Amino acid sequence: MREPAADTSQRLLDAAEGLFADRGYDGVSIRDIAAAAGVNVAAINYHFGGKERLYQVILERVMTAKRDRYLAALRAPRKASDEGLEDLLRAFFRTHFDDTLKSERGASFIKLLVRELHEGSRERRQIIQEQLAPLWTEFGQALREVVPGLDEAAAAWVAGSLHGQLVHFTMRWHRAPAPLAGGDQPHLVQALFPPLAEDVDRYIEQAVAHIVRFAAAGIRAVAGGRPAKEPS
C-alpha cells in the first residue's frame, strides 16, 4: 500500500496552500495540514522548521506566481488607439478581477493577501511587497507613457487610488454571497455600498466599466488640471 506519491514536503505545500487560503493562518492547525497532506504532524517541523516558516514559503510561492501573471498582462501588446489610457486600465483591471474573482484558488487567496497587507508582521508584508513593488512600478511607467503630463509622485498617488479601489470592489464581491447558515435572515445582510451583482461576469463587466471611466478622468485631472483650491 505504499504510494509512490510526491515527496512529503511538496504534498505539505499543496495541502497547506489551500487550507491557508480558505481559513487564514490562525484558522488552520498543523494537525489540519498534516491530515490533509496525509503525513505526520512532525513532518512540518522537520521540513520547514515550523508553521510560520511553511506559511512564508507558500506566501512567497503564490506571490511570485501572481506577479508574473499580472506582468504578462501588462506587457501584452495593446493595439494603438486614441484611448491608450483606457485600454491600459481595462487590461490591468480585467486581469485583476479575473484572477481574484473567477479562479477558485485566486479568490481564496486574495482575502488572505489583503489581511496580511493590512496587519501582517513586517516579515510577511516584506514578502508581499517585494513582489508587488515591481508590478506597480512597471504599471506606473506604462501609465506615464500613456498620459504624458503625469509626474512620478502623482503616478504613485494614482497607483494608491487604483489599488484601493481594486481591493474594495474585489472584497465587496467576496462578501456578497456569504454562505447562509440555517435560520439566517438574508435580507439583513447588506454588503457595503451595494453595487448590485448577478453573476461574476456581469459584476466584473460593471466594475471594470465603472472604474475605467472613473479613474481615467481622475488620472487626466491629476496629470493636467490645475491644483484643487484649498479652503480659505
Place this chain on the structure above:
Amino acid sequence: MREPAADTSQRLLDAAEGLFADRGYDGVSIRDIAAAAGVNVAAINYHFGGKERLYQVILERVMTAKRDRYLAALRAPRKASDEGLEDLLRAFFRTHFDDTLKSERGASFIKLLVRELHEGSRERRQIIQEQLAPLWTEFGQALREVVPGLDEAAAAWVAGSLHGQLVHFTMRWHRAPAPLAGGDQPHLVQALFPPLAEDVDRYIEQAVAHIVRFAAAGIRAVAGGRPAKEPS
C-alpha cells in the same frame, strides 16, 4: 484600600477597547483585559457572557460614535460655491483622516475595523455595516445634490471608489512608520506605493488634495460622460 471606582463593567469596557484596538481580538486574552481593568477574569463572563460578546458591545459602541462624528461633518453647513462637489469631498475626507490618523484611539481602531470588514464573522460585519450604511447613504444623497447627473447606482459605485481609496491611504500611513525592532534594516521596509510622508498633517494635506482632485473629476465623468467604450 477599597476604591470607589467606576463599576466593573465600565472599567472592563474601557480597558478592553484600548487593548482590542491595539492588538486585535485574538491578540488579547481575557486575562489581559481583566488585569488592565483591575478585576477578576470571571467578571468578563459575569457581565458580558463571554469574550466575543464583550467585543461586540465595544464594536457597536465605537461604531456609533464614529458614525455620529462623520454625520456631523457631513451636515455642517458648507459655504455655497461653484465648487460644491470639491467642498463636500474635502469636508468628508478631512474628517476621515483626522479621525483615523490624528486621534490616538481612532488610529488604533481603524486597523481593527478594516480587518473586521474584510474577514469578520457575519455578526460582526453586521454591527459595522449597520452604522456605516446610513452614513454612506447620506453621503450619497449629498453627492447627488451637488452633482445633478449622478444616478443612484452610479453614486453607489462612486461610494465604493471613495471608500477604497480612504482605506488605502489611511492604512498606507499606518504601515509607514512601523516601529523599528533592533537589527532591522529600515531601507528594506518599503510601504506600498510610497506617496511620501513627513508628518501627519502634511500627509493629510497631500492625501486630501490628491483624492479630491482625482475623485471630483472621476465623479463628473461617471455622472455626465459618455460610457467608456468596450473593447471590440
Place this chain on the structure above:
DNA sequence: TGTACATCAGTGAACGCGCGTTCACTGATGTAC
C-alpha cells in the same frame, strides 16, 4: 564484494502552555413580614 557506520526522511506519542469558561463561594445590599 562485503561490512560497518553515518545520514536522511519520516513517524507516534508525549510535553507544556495559554486559552476561555465554569464552579463554588463571599460579602454586601435589598425586600417581605
Place this chain on the structure above:
DNA sequence: TGTACATCAGTGAACGCGCGTTCACTGATGTAC
C-alpha cells in the same frame, strides 16, 4: 424596628482543550574502507 431570606456584584481556583513543538525512534539509503 428587627429578622430571615433572596438577590446581586464580584472573586479565586480549577478545568478541559487545542495548540505548536519536541523527543526518541525506525527503516531505508548512501558511503568508506
